[in-house]
Amino acid sequence: MGYAGEDRVERTEVDLSPLVLATRLAPHWEARGQFGAGRETLEGVLDDGTGTDAERAAAHGAVAHLAMAQGDLRAAREANEMAIVLYEADGDIRAAAGRRHALAMVLLAAGDPIAAEAHCDAALAVMVAVGDARGEAFARSSRGLVLAARGRPGAGSDELLESLRAFRAIGAIGEAASVLANLGNLSWDMGDVARAARFHEGALQLFERLGDRRGAALCLNNLAVLAQMRGDADRAIELAQAALDAFRAAGDRHGEAAMHCNLGAMWEDGGATAEATASYQQAAARFDELGDPGRAAHARQQIAALRPPASELSPREQEVASLVAVGLGNREGVRSMASVTLV
Known part of the structure:
Protein backbone atom coordinates (compact mmCIF):
# COMPACT_ATOMS: atom_id res chain seq x y z
CA MET A 1 0.00 0.00 0.00
CA GLY A 2 2.93 2.30 -0.52
CA TYR A 3 1.22 4.34 -3.20
CA ALA A 4 -2.39 4.25 -2.00
CA GLY A 5 -4.60 6.81 -3.65
CA GLU A 6 -2.78 7.22 -6.95
CA ASP A 7 -5.54 5.30 -8.78
CA ARG A 8 -8.14 7.90 -7.79
CA VAL A 9 -7.02 10.41 -10.40
CA GLU A 10 -9.23 10.09 -13.48
CA ARG A 11 -7.32 11.87 -16.21
CA THR A 12 -5.74 10.90 -19.49
CA GLU A 13 -1.96 10.66 -19.61
CA VAL A 14 -1.87 13.80 -21.76
CA ASP A 15 -3.72 15.83 -19.12
CA LEU A 16 -1.68 14.71 -16.10
CA SER A 17 -0.34 17.50 -13.93
CA PRO A 18 3.34 17.40 -12.88
CA LEU A 19 2.21 16.40 -9.37
CA VAL A 20 0.13 13.44 -10.52
CA LEU A 21 2.73 12.35 -13.07
CA ALA A 22 5.50 12.43 -10.45
CA THR A 23 3.35 10.37 -8.08
CA ARG A 24 2.74 7.76 -10.77
CA LEU A 25 6.47 7.56 -11.43
CA ALA A 26 7.27 6.73 -7.80
CA PRO A 27 7.12 2.93 -8.30
CA HIS A 28 9.53 3.34 -11.23
CA TRP A 29 12.05 5.17 -9.02
CA GLU A 30 11.66 2.63 -6.25
CA ALA A 31 12.18 -0.35 -8.55
CA ARG A 32 15.45 1.16 -9.77
CA GLY A 33 16.70 2.20 -6.36
CA GLN A 34 16.51 5.89 -7.32
CA PHE A 35 14.98 6.93 -4.01
CA GLY A 36 16.72 10.29 -3.76
CA ALA A 37 15.88 11.37 -7.30
CA GLY A 38 12.25 10.41 -6.81
CA ARG A 39 11.94 12.28 -3.54
CA GLU A 40 13.59 15.38 -4.95
CA THR A 41 11.15 15.46 -7.86
CA LEU A 42 8.08 14.84 -5.72
CA GLU A 43 9.06 17.34 -3.05
CA GLY A 44 9.75 19.93 -5.75
CA VAL A 45 6.27 19.68 -7.27
CA LEU A 46 4.67 19.58 -3.82
CA ASP A 47 6.38 22.87 -3.01
CA ASP A 48 4.45 24.45 -5.90
CA GLY A 49 1.28 24.17 -3.82
CA THR A 50 -0.82 22.83 -6.72
CA GLY A 51 -3.21 19.89 -6.77
CA THR A 52 -6.28 18.72 -4.90
CA ASP A 53 -6.12 17.36 -1.36
CA ALA A 54 -6.35 13.82 -2.76
CA GLU A 55 -3.54 14.41 -5.28
CA ARG A 56 -1.28 15.99 -2.68
CA ALA A 57 -2.04 13.21 -0.21
CA ALA A 58 -1.03 10.58 -2.78
CA ALA A 59 2.19 12.49 -3.50
CA HIS A 60 3.04 12.72 0.21
CA GLY A 61 2.39 8.99 0.46
CA ALA A 62 4.86 8.36 -2.36
CA VAL A 63 7.45 10.56 -0.64
CA ALA A 64 6.94 8.57 2.55
CA HIS A 65 7.49 5.30 0.72
CA LEU A 66 10.73 6.47 -0.91
CA ALA A 67 11.98 8.02 2.34
CA MET A 68 11.34 4.74 4.13
CA ALA A 69 13.35 2.92 1.47
CA GLN A 70 16.20 5.36 2.13
CA GLY A 71 16.01 4.80 5.87
CA ASP A 72 14.96 8.42 6.47
CA LEU A 73 12.40 7.59 9.15
CA ARG A 74 11.73 11.17 10.19
CA ALA A 75 10.82 12.22 6.65
CA ALA A 76 8.75 9.07 6.16
CA ARG A 77 6.80 9.76 9.33
CA GLU A 78 6.14 13.41 8.48
CA ALA A 79 5.04 12.59 4.93
CA ASN A 80 2.68 9.85 6.11
CA GLU A 81 1.17 12.14 8.74
CA MET A 82 0.59 14.84 6.13
CA ALA A 83 -1.04 12.32 3.79
CA ILE A 84 -3.40 11.19 6.58
CA VAL A 85 -4.44 14.78 7.31
CA LEU A 86 -5.14 15.48 3.62
CA TYR A 87 -7.05 12.26 3.00
CA GLU A 88 -9.21 12.87 6.07
CA ALA A 89 -9.85 16.45 4.92
CA ASP A 90 -10.97 14.98 1.59
CA GLY A 91 -13.28 12.55 3.39
CA ASP A 92 -11.45 9.43 2.20
CA ILE A 93 -11.19 7.40 5.41
CA ARG A 94 -10.10 4.27 3.52
CA ALA A 95 -7.06 5.96 1.98
CA ALA A 96 -6.26 7.59 5.34
CA ALA A 97 -6.37 4.15 6.96
CA GLY A 98 -3.96 2.88 4.32
CA ARG A 99 -1.53 5.60 5.29
CA ARG A 100 -1.94 4.69 8.97
CA HIS A 101 -0.84 1.18 8.11
CA ALA A 102 2.25 2.63 6.40
CA LEU A 103 2.91 5.00 9.31
CA ALA A 104 2.77 2.03 11.69
CA MET A 105 5.67 0.42 9.82
CA VAL A 106 7.70 3.62 10.10
CA LEU A 107 7.03 3.84 13.83
CA LEU A 108 7.96 0.19 14.24
CA ALA A 109 11.27 0.78 12.46
CA ALA A 148 6.00 -9.78 17.15
CA ALA A 149 8.03 -6.67 18.00
CA ARG A 150 6.05 -6.30 21.23
CA GLY A 151 7.15 -9.75 22.37
CA ARG A 152 4.21 -11.78 21.05
CA PRO A 153 5.73 -13.66 18.10
CA GLY A 154 3.07 -16.38 18.17
CA ALA A 155 0.23 -13.88 17.87
CA GLY A 156 2.21 -12.01 15.22
CA SER A 157 2.67 -15.18 13.19
CA ASP A 158 -1.08 -15.90 13.42
CA GLU A 159 -1.91 -12.42 12.07
CA LEU A 160 0.56 -12.84 9.22
CA LEU A 161 -0.89 -16.24 8.32
CA GLU A 162 -4.40 -14.74 8.34
CA SER A 163 -3.13 -11.98 6.07
CA LEU A 164 -1.56 -14.58 3.77
CA ARG A 165 -4.85 -16.49 3.48
CA ALA A 166 -6.71 -13.26 2.69
CA PHE A 167 -4.29 -12.23 -0.04
CA ARG A 168 -4.43 -15.69 -1.61
CA ALA A 169 -8.24 -15.59 -1.54
CA ILE A 170 -8.32 -12.42 -3.64
CA GLY A 171 -5.50 -13.53 -5.95
CA ALA A 172 -2.99 -10.95 -4.71
CA ILE A 173 0.12 -13.00 -5.48
CA GLY A 174 2.67 -10.23 -5.00
CA GLU A 175 1.26 -9.28 -1.62
CA ALA A 176 1.17 -12.96 -0.60
CA ALA A 177 4.85 -13.23 -1.54
CA SER A 178 5.67 -10.24 0.67
CA VAL A 179 3.83 -11.80 3.61
CA LEU A 180 5.72 -15.06 3.11
CA ALA A 181 8.96 -13.08 3.24
CA ASN A 182 7.81 -11.41 6.48
CA LEU A 183 6.96 -14.82 7.93
CA GLY A 184 10.47 -15.88 6.98
CA ASN A 185 11.95 -12.90 8.78
CA LEU A 186 9.82 -13.58 11.87
CA SER A 187 10.86 -17.25 11.92
CA TRP A 188 14.45 -16.09 11.57
CA ASP A 189 14.05 -13.80 14.60
CA MET A 190 12.57 -16.72 16.54
CA GLY A 191 15.66 -18.79 15.77
CA ASP A 192 13.99 -21.27 13.40
CA VAL A 193 16.37 -21.01 10.46
CA ALA A 194 14.91 -23.99 8.57
CA ARG A 195 11.35 -22.59 8.75
CA ALA A 196 12.64 -19.17 7.72
CA ALA A 197 14.29 -20.68 4.66
CA ARG A 198 11.07 -22.46 3.66
CA PHE A 199 9.07 -19.23 3.83
CA HIS A 200 11.67 -17.31 1.83
CA GLU A 201 11.82 -20.07 -0.77
CA GLY A 202 8.03 -19.88 -1.10
CA ALA A 203 8.21 -16.12 -1.50
CA LEU A 204 10.96 -16.50 -4.10
CA GLN A 205 8.81 -18.85 -6.18
CA LEU A 206 5.93 -16.37 -6.22
CA PHE A 207 8.13 -13.40 -7.08
CA GLU A 208 9.72 -15.37 -9.91
CA ARG A 209 6.26 -16.38 -11.19
CA LEU A 210 5.33 -12.70 -11.32
CA GLY A 211 8.60 -11.72 -12.99
CA ASP A 212 9.35 -9.48 -10.00
CA ARG A 213 13.13 -9.47 -10.14
CA ARG A 214 13.56 -7.05 -7.27
CA GLY A 215 11.37 -9.13 -4.95
CA ALA A 216 13.27 -12.24 -6.03
CA ALA A 217 16.58 -10.49 -5.37
CA LEU A 218 15.55 -9.62 -1.81
CA CYS A 219 14.56 -13.24 -1.14
CA LEU A 220 17.79 -14.55 -2.63
CA ASN A 221 19.76 -12.23 -0.37
CA ASN A 222 17.88 -13.49 2.70
CA LEU A 223 18.42 -17.09 1.65
CA ALA A 224 22.13 -16.34 1.21
CA VAL A 225 22.37 -15.04 4.76
CA LEU A 226 20.47 -18.06 6.08
CA ALA A 227 22.83 -20.40 4.21
CA GLN A 228 25.76 -18.61 5.79
CA MET A 229 24.18 -19.05 9.22
CA ARG A 230 23.95 -22.79 8.54
CA GLY A 231 27.67 -22.82 7.73
CA ASP A 232 27.21 -23.44 4.00
CA ALA A 233 29.56 -20.71 2.75
CA ASP A 234 29.65 -21.90 -0.87
CA ARG A 235 25.85 -21.92 -1.14
CA ALA A 236 25.70 -18.51 0.52
CA ILE A 237 28.04 -17.02 -2.08
CA GLU A 238 26.11 -18.70 -4.90
CA LEU A 239 22.80 -17.25 -3.68
CA ALA A 240 24.33 -13.83 -3.09
CA GLN A 241 25.70 -13.77 -6.64
CA ALA A 242 22.23 -14.70 -7.92
CA ALA A 243 20.75 -11.86 -5.85
CA LEU A 244 23.28 -9.45 -7.33
CA ASP A 245 22.36 -10.57 -10.86
CA ALA A 246 18.66 -10.14 -10.07
CA PHE A 247 19.14 -6.62 -8.71
CA ARG A 248 21.15 -5.74 -11.81
CA ALA A 249 18.50 -7.21 -14.12
CA ALA A 250 15.81 -5.23 -12.29
CA GLY A 251 17.78 -2.02 -12.79
CA ASP A 252 17.93 -1.51 -9.01
CA ARG A 253 21.28 0.22 -8.67
CA HIS A 254 20.90 0.77 -4.95
CA GLY A 255 20.13 -2.90 -4.38
CA GLU A 256 23.09 -3.83 -6.56
CA ALA A 257 25.41 -1.62 -4.50
CA ALA A 258 24.11 -3.04 -1.22
CA MET A 259 24.53 -6.56 -2.56
CA HIS A 260 28.18 -5.90 -3.41
CA CYS A 261 28.60 -4.87 0.24
CA ASN A 262 26.91 -8.06 1.45
CA LEU A 263 29.09 -10.15 -0.82
CA GLY A 264 32.13 -8.38 0.53
CA ALA A 265 31.16 -9.38 4.06
CA MET A 266 30.64 -12.99 3.00
CA TRP A 267 33.99 -13.17 1.25
CA GLU A 268 35.59 -11.53 4.28
CA ASP A 269 34.08 -14.10 6.66
CA GLY A 270 35.55 -16.82 4.47
CA GLY A 271 39.01 -15.25 4.56
CA ALA A 272 38.95 -14.33 0.85
CA THR A 273 40.48 -10.88 1.27
CA ALA A 274 41.02 -10.15 -2.42
CA GLU A 275 37.42 -10.99 -3.33
CA ALA A 276 36.12 -9.04 -0.34
CA THR A 277 38.15 -6.00 -1.33
CA ALA A 278 36.88 -6.15 -4.91
CA SER A 279 33.26 -6.39 -3.75
CA TYR A 280 33.62 -3.49 -1.31
CA GLN A 281 35.27 -1.40 -4.03
CA GLN A 282 32.34 -2.10 -6.37
CA ALA A 283 29.94 -1.11 -3.59
CA ALA A 284 31.76 2.14 -2.87
CA ALA A 285 31.85 3.10 -6.55
CA ARG A 286 28.14 2.48 -7.00
CA PHE A 287 27.16 4.33 -3.84
CA ASP A 288 29.27 7.25 -5.10
CA GLU A 289 27.33 7.19 -8.38
CA LEU A 290 24.05 7.16 -6.45
CA GLY A 291 25.06 10.16 -4.34
CA ASP A 292 25.11 8.15 -1.10
CA PRO A 293 28.35 9.25 0.60
CA GLY A 294 27.52 7.59 3.92
CA ARG A 295 27.28 4.09 2.52
CA ALA A 296 30.23 4.69 0.19
CA ALA A 297 32.33 5.68 3.20
CA HIS A 298 31.18 2.56 5.06
CA ALA A 299 32.32 0.34 2.17
CA ARG A 300 35.72 2.03 2.16
CA GLN A 301 35.99 1.57 5.92
CA GLN A 302 35.46 -2.14 5.39
CA ILE A 303 38.30 -2.17 2.87
CA ALA A 304 40.59 -0.36 5.29
CA ALA A 305 39.72 -2.84 8.03
CA LEU A 306 40.86 -5.71 5.80
CA ARG A 307 44.43 -4.40 5.70
CA PRO A 308 46.79 -5.46 8.49
CA PRO A 309 48.38 -2.70 10.61
CA ALA A 310 51.62 -1.26 9.22
CA SER A 311 53.55 -2.75 12.14
CA GLU A 312 52.69 -6.21 10.82
CA LEU A 313 54.09 -5.50 7.34
CA SER A 314 57.58 -6.12 6.09
CA PRO A 315 59.61 -3.07 4.93
CA ARG A 316 58.80 -3.91 1.28
CA GLU A 317 55.08 -4.29 2.09
CA GLN A 318 55.10 -0.99 3.98
CA GLU A 319 56.58 0.67 0.89
CA VAL A 320 53.80 -0.75 -1.26
CA ALA A 321 51.18 0.35 1.27
CA SER A 322 52.58 3.87 1.11
CA LEU A 323 52.31 3.87 -2.67
CA VAL A 324 48.68 2.83 -2.39
CA ALA A 325 47.99 5.54 0.17
CA VAL A 326 49.20 8.34 -2.09
CA GLY A 327 47.34 6.88 -5.06
CA LEU A 328 50.33 5.94 -7.22
CA GLY A 329 48.92 5.03 -10.61
CA ASN A 330 51.93 4.45 -12.86
CA ARG A 331 52.51 1.04 -14.35
CA GLU A 332 55.67 0.26 -12.40
CA GLY A 333 53.83 0.97 -9.16
CA VAL A 334 51.06 -1.38 -10.16
CA ARG A 335 53.58 -4.07 -11.06
CA SER A 336 55.37 -3.74 -7.73
CA MET A 337 52.10 -3.95 -5.79
CA ALA A 338 51.02 -7.02 -7.73
CA SER A 339 54.29 -8.79 -6.98
CA VAL A 340 53.89 -8.52 -3.21
CA THR A 341 52.24 -11.34 -1.30
CA LEU A 342 50.94 -10.29 2.11
CA VAL A 343 51.14 -12.85 4.88
Whole structure:
Protein backbone atom coordinates (compact mmCIF):
# COMPACT_ATOMS: atom_id res chain seq x y z
CA MET A 1 0.00 0.00 0.00
CA GLY A 2 2.93 2.30 -0.52
CA TYR A 3 1.22 4.34 -3.20
CA ALA A 4 -2.39 4.25 -2.00
CA GLY A 5 -4.60 6.81 -3.65
CA GLU A 6 -2.78 7.22 -6.95
CA ASP A 7 -5.54 5.30 -8.78
CA ARG A 8 -8.14 7.90 -7.79
CA VAL A 9 -7.02 10.41 -10.40
CA GLU A 10 -9.23 10.09 -13.48
CA ARG A 11 -7.32 11.87 -16.21
CA THR A 12 -5.74 10.90 -19.49
CA GLU A 13 -1.96 10.66 -19.61
CA VAL A 14 -1.87 13.80 -21.76
CA ASP A 15 -3.72 15.83 -19.12
CA LEU A 16 -1.68 14.71 -16.10
CA SER A 17 -0.34 17.50 -13.93
CA PRO A 18 3.34 17.40 -12.88
CA LEU A 19 2.21 16.40 -9.37
CA VAL A 20 0.13 13.44 -10.52
CA LEU A 21 2.73 12.35 -13.07
CA ALA A 22 5.50 12.43 -10.45
CA THR A 23 3.35 10.37 -8.08
CA ARG A 24 2.74 7.76 -10.77
CA LEU A 25 6.47 7.56 -11.43
CA ALA A 26 7.27 6.73 -7.80
CA PRO A 27 7.12 2.93 -8.30
CA HIS A 28 9.53 3.34 -11.23
CA TRP A 29 12.05 5.17 -9.02
CA GLU A 30 11.66 2.63 -6.25
CA ALA A 31 12.18 -0.35 -8.55
CA ARG A 32 15.45 1.16 -9.77
CA GLY A 33 16.70 2.20 -6.36
CA GLN A 34 16.51 5.89 -7.32
CA PHE A 35 14.98 6.93 -4.01
CA GLY A 36 16.72 10.29 -3.76
CA ALA A 37 15.88 11.37 -7.30
CA GLY A 38 12.25 10.41 -6.81
CA ARG A 39 11.94 12.28 -3.54
CA GLU A 40 13.59 15.38 -4.95
CA THR A 41 11.15 15.46 -7.86
CA LEU A 42 8.08 14.84 -5.72
CA GLU A 43 9.06 17.34 -3.05
CA GLY A 44 9.75 19.93 -5.75
CA VAL A 45 6.27 19.68 -7.27
CA LEU A 46 4.67 19.58 -3.82
CA ASP A 47 6.38 22.87 -3.01
CA ASP A 48 4.45 24.45 -5.90
CA GLY A 49 1.28 24.17 -3.82
CA THR A 50 -0.82 22.83 -6.72
CA GLY A 51 -3.21 19.89 -6.77
CA THR A 52 -6.28 18.72 -4.90
CA ASP A 53 -6.12 17.36 -1.36
CA ALA A 54 -6.35 13.82 -2.76
CA GLU A 55 -3.54 14.41 -5.28
CA ARG A 56 -1.28 15.99 -2.68
CA ALA A 57 -2.04 13.21 -0.21
CA ALA A 58 -1.03 10.58 -2.78
CA ALA A 59 2.19 12.49 -3.50
CA HIS A 60 3.04 12.72 0.21
CA GLY A 61 2.39 8.99 0.46
CA ALA A 62 4.86 8.36 -2.36
CA VAL A 63 7.45 10.56 -0.64
CA ALA A 64 6.94 8.57 2.55
CA HIS A 65 7.49 5.30 0.72
CA LEU A 66 10.73 6.47 -0.91
CA ALA A 67 11.98 8.02 2.34
CA MET A 68 11.34 4.74 4.13
CA ALA A 69 13.35 2.92 1.47
CA GLN A 70 16.20 5.36 2.13
CA GLY A 71 16.01 4.80 5.87
CA ASP A 72 14.96 8.42 6.47
CA LEU A 73 12.40 7.59 9.15
CA ARG A 74 11.73 11.17 10.19
CA ALA A 75 10.82 12.22 6.65
CA ALA A 76 8.75 9.07 6.16
CA ARG A 77 6.80 9.76 9.33
CA GLU A 78 6.14 13.41 8.48
CA ALA A 79 5.04 12.59 4.93
CA ASN A 80 2.68 9.85 6.11
CA GLU A 81 1.17 12.14 8.74
CA MET A 82 0.59 14.84 6.13
CA ALA A 83 -1.04 12.32 3.79
CA ILE A 84 -3.40 11.19 6.58
CA VAL A 85 -4.44 14.78 7.31
CA LEU A 86 -5.14 15.48 3.62
CA TYR A 87 -7.05 12.26 3.00
CA GLU A 88 -9.21 12.87 6.07
CA ALA A 89 -9.85 16.45 4.92
CA ASP A 90 -10.97 14.98 1.59
CA GLY A 91 -13.28 12.55 3.39
CA ASP A 92 -11.45 9.43 2.20
CA ILE A 93 -11.19 7.40 5.41
CA ARG A 94 -10.10 4.27 3.52
CA ALA A 95 -7.06 5.96 1.98
CA ALA A 96 -6.26 7.59 5.34
CA ALA A 97 -6.37 4.15 6.96
CA GLY A 98 -3.96 2.88 4.32
CA ARG A 99 -1.53 5.60 5.29
CA ARG A 100 -1.94 4.69 8.97
CA HIS A 101 -0.84 1.18 8.11
CA ALA A 102 2.25 2.63 6.40
CA LEU A 103 2.91 5.00 9.31
CA ALA A 104 2.77 2.03 11.69
CA MET A 105 5.67 0.42 9.82
CA VAL A 106 7.70 3.62 10.10
CA LEU A 107 7.03 3.84 13.83
CA LEU A 108 7.96 0.19 14.24
CA ALA A 109 11.27 0.78 12.46
CA ALA A 110 11.84 3.81 14.69
CA GLY A 111 11.45 1.67 17.81
CA ASP A 112 7.95 2.73 18.90
CA PRO A 113 5.83 -0.44 18.63
CA ILE A 114 3.17 0.89 21.03
CA ALA A 115 2.31 3.83 18.76
CA ALA A 116 2.62 1.52 15.75
CA GLU A 117 0.04 -0.87 17.21
CA ALA A 118 -2.43 1.97 17.78
CA HIS A 119 -2.24 2.96 14.11
CA CYS A 120 -2.52 -0.68 12.99
CA ASP A 121 -5.65 -1.16 15.09
CA ALA A 122 -7.19 2.06 13.74
CA ALA A 123 -6.43 1.05 10.15
CA LEU A 124 -7.80 -2.46 10.66
CA ALA A 125 -11.05 -1.15 12.16
CA VAL A 126 -11.66 1.11 9.16
CA MET A 127 -10.88 -1.58 6.58
CA VAL A 128 -13.23 -4.04 8.27
CA ALA A 129 -15.96 -1.38 8.51
CA VAL A 130 -15.80 -0.45 4.82
CA GLY A 131 -15.45 -4.06 3.67
CA ASP A 132 -12.03 -3.60 2.04
CA ALA A 133 -10.61 -7.15 2.03
CA ARG A 134 -7.31 -6.09 0.53
CA GLY A 135 -6.87 -3.23 2.99
CA GLU A 136 -7.78 -5.53 5.88
CA ALA A 137 -5.12 -8.01 4.76
CA PHE A 138 -2.51 -5.25 4.65
CA ALA A 139 -3.50 -4.05 8.11
CA ARG A 140 -3.29 -7.57 9.54
CA SER A 141 0.13 -8.02 7.98
CA SER A 142 1.41 -4.86 9.65
CA ARG A 143 -0.25 -5.77 12.94
CA GLY A 144 1.48 -9.15 12.86
CA LEU A 145 4.89 -7.51 12.63
CA VAL A 146 4.01 -5.09 15.43
CA LEU A 147 2.78 -7.86 17.75
CA ALA A 148 6.00 -9.78 17.15
CA ALA A 149 8.03 -6.67 18.00
CA ARG A 150 6.05 -6.30 21.23
CA GLY A 151 7.15 -9.75 22.37
CA ARG A 152 4.21 -11.78 21.05
CA PRO A 153 5.73 -13.66 18.10
CA GLY A 154 3.07 -16.38 18.17
CA ALA A 155 0.23 -13.88 17.87
CA GLY A 156 2.21 -12.01 15.22
CA SER A 157 2.67 -15.18 13.19
CA ASP A 158 -1.08 -15.90 13.42
CA GLU A 159 -1.91 -12.42 12.07
CA LEU A 160 0.56 -12.84 9.22
CA LEU A 161 -0.89 -16.24 8.32
CA GLU A 162 -4.40 -14.74 8.34
CA SER A 163 -3.13 -11.98 6.07
CA LEU A 164 -1.56 -14.58 3.77
CA ARG A 165 -4.85 -16.49 3.48
CA ALA A 166 -6.71 -13.26 2.69
CA PHE A 167 -4.29 -12.23 -0.04
CA ARG A 168 -4.43 -15.69 -1.61
CA ALA A 169 -8.24 -15.59 -1.54
CA ILE A 170 -8.32 -12.42 -3.64
CA GLY A 171 -5.50 -13.53 -5.95
CA ALA A 172 -2.99 -10.95 -4.71
CA ILE A 173 0.12 -13.00 -5.48
CA GLY A 174 2.67 -10.23 -5.00
CA GLU A 175 1.26 -9.28 -1.62
CA ALA A 176 1.17 -12.96 -0.60
CA ALA A 177 4.85 -13.23 -1.54
CA SER A 178 5.67 -10.24 0.67
CA VAL A 179 3.83 -11.80 3.61
CA LEU A 180 5.72 -15.06 3.11
CA ALA A 181 8.96 -13.08 3.24
CA ASN A 182 7.81 -11.41 6.48
CA LEU A 183 6.96 -14.82 7.93
CA GLY A 184 10.47 -15.88 6.98
CA ASN A 185 11.95 -12.90 8.78
CA LEU A 186 9.82 -13.58 11.87
CA SER A 187 10.86 -17.25 11.92
CA TRP A 188 14.45 -16.09 11.57
CA ASP A 189 14.05 -13.80 14.60
CA MET A 190 12.57 -16.72 16.54
CA GLY A 191 15.66 -18.79 15.77
CA ASP A 192 13.99 -21.27 13.40
CA VAL A 193 16.37 -21.01 10.46
CA ALA A 194 14.91 -23.99 8.57
CA ARG A 195 11.35 -22.59 8.75
CA ALA A 196 12.64 -19.17 7.72
CA ALA A 197 14.29 -20.68 4.66
CA ARG A 198 11.07 -22.46 3.66
CA PHE A 199 9.07 -19.23 3.83
CA HIS A 200 11.67 -17.31 1.83
CA GLU A 201 11.82 -20.07 -0.77
CA GLY A 202 8.03 -19.88 -1.10
CA ALA A 203 8.21 -16.12 -1.50
CA LEU A 204 10.96 -16.50 -4.10
CA GLN A 205 8.81 -18.85 -6.18
CA LEU A 206 5.93 -16.37 -6.22
CA PHE A 207 8.13 -13.40 -7.08
CA GLU A 208 9.72 -15.37 -9.91
CA ARG A 209 6.26 -16.38 -11.19
CA LEU A 210 5.33 -12.70 -11.32
CA GLY A 211 8.60 -11.72 -12.99
CA ASP A 212 9.35 -9.48 -10.00
CA ARG A 213 13.13 -9.47 -10.14
CA ARG A 214 13.56 -7.05 -7.27
CA GLY A 215 11.37 -9.13 -4.95
CA ALA A 216 13.27 -12.24 -6.03
CA ALA A 217 16.58 -10.49 -5.37
CA LEU A 218 15.55 -9.62 -1.81
CA CYS A 219 14.56 -13.24 -1.14
CA LEU A 220 17.79 -14.55 -2.63
CA ASN A 221 19.76 -12.23 -0.37
CA ASN A 222 17.88 -13.49 2.70
CA LEU A 223 18.42 -17.09 1.65
CA ALA A 224 22.13 -16.34 1.21
CA VAL A 225 22.37 -15.04 4.76
CA LEU A 226 20.47 -18.06 6.08
CA ALA A 227 22.83 -20.40 4.21
CA GLN A 228 25.76 -18.61 5.79
CA MET A 229 24.18 -19.05 9.22
CA ARG A 230 23.95 -22.79 8.54
CA GLY A 231 27.67 -22.82 7.73
CA ASP A 232 27.21 -23.44 4.00
CA ALA A 233 29.56 -20.71 2.75
CA ASP A 234 29.65 -21.90 -0.87
CA ARG A 235 25.85 -21.92 -1.14
CA ALA A 236 25.70 -18.51 0.52
CA ILE A 237 28.04 -17.02 -2.08
CA GLU A 238 26.11 -18.70 -4.90
CA LEU A 239 22.80 -17.25 -3.68
CA ALA A 240 24.33 -13.83 -3.09
CA GLN A 241 25.70 -13.77 -6.64
CA ALA A 242 22.23 -14.70 -7.92
CA ALA A 243 20.75 -11.86 -5.85
CA LEU A 244 23.28 -9.45 -7.33
CA ASP A 245 22.36 -10.57 -10.86
CA ALA A 246 18.66 -10.14 -10.07
CA PHE A 247 19.14 -6.62 -8.71
CA ARG A 248 21.15 -5.74 -11.81
CA ALA A 249 18.50 -7.21 -14.12
CA ALA A 250 15.81 -5.23 -12.29
CA GLY A 251 17.78 -2.02 -12.79
CA ASP A 252 17.93 -1.51 -9.01
CA ARG A 253 21.28 0.22 -8.67
CA HIS A 254 20.90 0.77 -4.95
CA GLY A 255 20.13 -2.90 -4.38
CA GLU A 256 23.09 -3.83 -6.56
CA ALA A 257 25.41 -1.62 -4.50
CA ALA A 258 24.11 -3.04 -1.22
CA MET A 259 24.53 -6.56 -2.56
CA HIS A 260 28.18 -5.90 -3.41
CA CYS A 261 28.60 -4.87 0.24
CA ASN A 262 26.91 -8.06 1.45
CA LEU A 263 29.09 -10.15 -0.82
CA GLY A 264 32.13 -8.38 0.53
CA ALA A 265 31.16 -9.38 4.06
CA MET A 266 30.64 -12.99 3.00
CA TRP A 267 33.99 -13.17 1.25
CA GLU A 268 35.59 -11.53 4.28
CA ASP A 269 34.08 -14.10 6.66
CA GLY A 270 35.55 -16.82 4.47
CA GLY A 271 39.01 -15.25 4.56
CA ALA A 272 38.95 -14.33 0.85
CA THR A 273 40.48 -10.88 1.27
CA ALA A 274 41.02 -10.15 -2.42
CA GLU A 275 37.42 -10.99 -3.33
CA ALA A 276 36.12 -9.04 -0.34
CA THR A 277 38.15 -6.00 -1.33
CA ALA A 278 36.88 -6.15 -4.91
CA SER A 279 33.26 -6.39 -3.75
CA TYR A 280 33.62 -3.49 -1.31
CA GLN A 281 35.27 -1.40 -4.03
CA GLN A 282 32.34 -2.10 -6.37
CA ALA A 283 29.94 -1.11 -3.59
CA ALA A 284 31.76 2.14 -2.87
CA ALA A 285 31.85 3.10 -6.55
CA ARG A 286 28.14 2.48 -7.00
CA PHE A 287 27.16 4.33 -3.84
CA ASP A 288 29.27 7.25 -5.10
CA GLU A 289 27.33 7.19 -8.38
CA LEU A 290 24.05 7.16 -6.45
CA GLY A 291 25.06 10.16 -4.34
CA ASP A 292 25.11 8.15 -1.10
CA PRO A 293 28.35 9.25 0.60
CA GLY A 294 27.52 7.59 3.92
CA ARG A 295 27.28 4.09 2.52
CA ALA A 296 30.23 4.69 0.19
CA ALA A 297 32.33 5.68 3.20
CA HIS A 298 31.18 2.56 5.06
CA ALA A 299 32.32 0.34 2.17
CA ARG A 300 35.72 2.03 2.16
CA GLN A 301 35.99 1.57 5.92
CA GLN A 302 35.46 -2.14 5.39
CA ILE A 303 38.30 -2.17 2.87
CA ALA A 304 40.59 -0.36 5.29
CA ALA A 305 39.72 -2.84 8.03
CA LEU A 306 40.86 -5.71 5.80
CA ARG A 307 44.43 -4.40 5.70
CA PRO A 308 46.79 -5.46 8.49
CA PRO A 309 48.38 -2.70 10.61
CA ALA A 310 51.62 -1.26 9.22
CA SER A 311 53.55 -2.75 12.14
CA GLU A 312 52.69 -6.21 10.82
CA LEU A 313 54.09 -5.50 7.34
CA SER A 314 57.58 -6.12 6.09
CA PRO A 315 59.61 -3.07 4.93
CA ARG A 316 58.80 -3.91 1.28
CA GLU A 317 55.08 -4.29 2.09
CA GLN A 318 55.10 -0.99 3.98
CA GLU A 319 56.58 0.67 0.89
CA VAL A 320 53.80 -0.75 -1.26
CA ALA A 321 51.18 0.35 1.27
CA SER A 322 52.58 3.87 1.11
CA LEU A 323 52.31 3.87 -2.67
CA VAL A 324 48.68 2.83 -2.39
CA ALA A 325 47.99 5.54 0.17
CA VAL A 326 49.20 8.34 -2.09
CA GLY A 327 47.34 6.88 -5.06
CA LEU A 328 50.33 5.94 -7.22
CA GLY A 329 48.92 5.03 -10.61
CA ASN A 330 51.93 4.45 -12.86
CA ARG A 331 52.51 1.04 -14.35
CA GLU A 332 55.67 0.26 -12.40
CA GLY A 333 53.83 0.97 -9.16
CA VAL A 334 51.06 -1.38 -10.16
CA ARG A 335 53.58 -4.07 -11.06
CA SER A 336 55.37 -3.74 -7.73
CA MET A 337 52.10 -3.95 -5.79
CA ALA A 338 51.02 -7.02 -7.73
CA SER A 339 54.29 -8.79 -6.98
CA VAL A 340 53.89 -8.52 -3.21
CA THR A 341 52.24 -11.34 -1.30
CA LEU A 342 50.94 -10.29 2.11
CA VAL A 343 51.14 -12.85 4.88
